[in-house]
Amino acid sequence: MKITDIKLGRISVPLKTPFKTALRTVKSVEDIIVIIETDTGNIGYGEAPPTGVITGDTTGGIIGAIKDHIRPSLIGMDVENFEEIMIRLHSSVVKNTSAKAAVDIALYDLYGQMFNAPVYKLLGGYRKEITTDITISVNDPEEMERDSINAIKLGYETLKVKVGKDSNLDIKRLKAIRNAVGKDINIRIDANQGWKPKEAVYTLRKMEDLGLDIELVEQPVLAHDIEGMKLVTDNVNIPVLVDESVFSPRDAMTILQNRAADLINLKLMKTGGVYNALKIVSMAEIYGVECMIGCMLEAKVSVTAAVHLAAAKKIITKIDLDGPVLCSEDPVTGGAVFNNSKITVNEGSGFGIKDIEGIKYI
Numbered sequence: 001m002k003i004t005d006i007k008l009g010r011i012s013v014p015l016k017t018p019f020k021t022a023l024r025t026v027k028s029v030e031d032i033i034v035i036i037e038t039d040t041g042n043i044g045y046g047e048a049p050p051t052g053v054i055t056g057d058t059t060g061g062i063i064g065a066i067k068d069h070i071r072p073s074l075i076g077m078d079v080e081n082f083e084e085i086m087i088r089l090h091s092s093v094v095k096n097t098s099a100k101a102a103v104d105i106a107l108y109d110l111y112g113q114m115f116n117a118p119v120y121k122l123l124g125g126y127r128k129e130i131t132t133d134i135t136i137s138v139n140d141p142e143e144m145e146r147d148s149i150n151a152i153k154l155g156y157e158t159l160k161v162k163v164g165k166d167s168n169l170d171i172k173r174l175k176a177i178r179n180a181v182g183k184d185i186n187i188r189i190d191a192n193q194g195w196k197p198k199e200a201v202y203t204l205r206k207m208e209d210l211g212l213d214i215e216l217v218e219q220p221v222l223a224h225d226i227e228g229m230k231l232v233t234d235n236v237n238i239p240v241l242v243d244e245s246v247f248s249p250r251d252a253m254t255i256l257q258n259r260a261a262d263l264i265n266l267k268l269m270k271t272g273g274v275y276n277a278l279k280i281v282s283m284a285e286i287y288g289v290e291c292m293i294g295c296m297l298e299a300k301v302s303v304t305a306a307v308h309l310a311a312a313k314k315i316i317t318k319i320d321l322d323g324p325v326l327c328s329e330d331p332v333t334g335g336a337v338f339n340n341s342k343i344t345v346n347e348g349s350g351f352g353i354k355d356i357e358g359i360k361y362i
């Protein structure tokens with residue numbers, strides 16, 4: 001199965017409501033689609049979002065990295081030579097993890113097709129169904145309370161509440177939400193780097209004292225502040241999960257060796273795809289550190305790849321793959337099946353993606 005071409009396109013999907021975090025506000029998913037063609041007629045699909053504030057990757061950057069660096073080094077290669085393809089992909093350009101992820105996903109799609117098997121089975125096949133949380137955007141407490149109640153009405157049992165814009169107001173936000181949803185709903189919070197280390201310790205201890213029952217806190221401090229992350233981890237009882245601090249397997253090793261966090265959030269757009277995410281999974285298994293699998297604002301192609309990884313691996317115990325359900329429409333035929341919080345893998349070969357509507361080819 002030889003790679004004959006790598007084509008690029010764009011999709012635009014409006015969100016149901018604006019997505020707001022301490023880092024940004026977004027109204028639509030604006031992603032790059034990768035289509036890898038082969039001499040057997042098999043097609044592999046990939047996707048990447050330009051999440052500049054987190055990955056540094058912009059639309060132009062993703063297109064340039066693939067067109068000028070990745071594409072020329074992969075054309076003509078045989079998908080059977082998978083390890084060599086992955087080495088070339090990751091050495092063709094440094095950083096640019098979203099561009100690499102989009103191509104890696106399309107290659108794993110082809111890899112599964114080559115064995116006529118769904119990717120999750122090739123990676124471990126631990127389960128077929130997973131349950132995602134849903135994001136509650138950071139707004140005033142009343143609006144977040146309403147959004148939380150609406151999410152519960154749809155059957156979500158875990159809320160991922162965005163905080164990090166004002167720690168005193170964050171405490172009010174969480175009080176309002178816990179009061180409204182009762183004690184049986186699982187609440188995790190994500191500060192998206194918004195707090196200073198001591199502010200994080202103060203705020204989280206206050207939440208503990210108030211009995212707000214927070215499952216975990218995600219990325220309380222700046223991405224590069226590993227010492228600050230460790231200070232928080234060592235001084236609060238709420239488990240700390242790193243997100244923006246871990247892109248590469250090397251980043252994960254630093255966190256694990258320093259015990260700077262309790263949990264790791266894997267995202268294909270940070271690792272550069274499934275190949276490197278698997279390395280972090282193995283490290284986490286060795287250290288006995290559970291992982292979350294997350295996504296950026298992504299549609300169903302790339303999130304389906306994350307679903308397969310989560311379905312394959314037992315150490316991935318927390319799921320934040322709500323990108324497709326935040327979208328007002330689904331342009332993708334095939335792939336994982338999203339029924340609000342319940343996500344099921346499609347048993348088709350590869351990632352089971354059949355078609356993507358509305359691609360504007362570049």
Ligand SMILES: C[C@H](N)C(=O)N[C@@H](CCC(=O)O)C(=O)O
Binds near residue numbers: 135160192295320322
């Ligand atoms: C969409 C997901 N629930 C999420 O919150 N992902 C990111 C932010 C993604 C973005 O800004 O596109 C996270 O910080 O966990």
Ligand SMILES: [Mg+2]
Binds near residue numbers: 190192243244
């Ligand atoms: Mg996060």
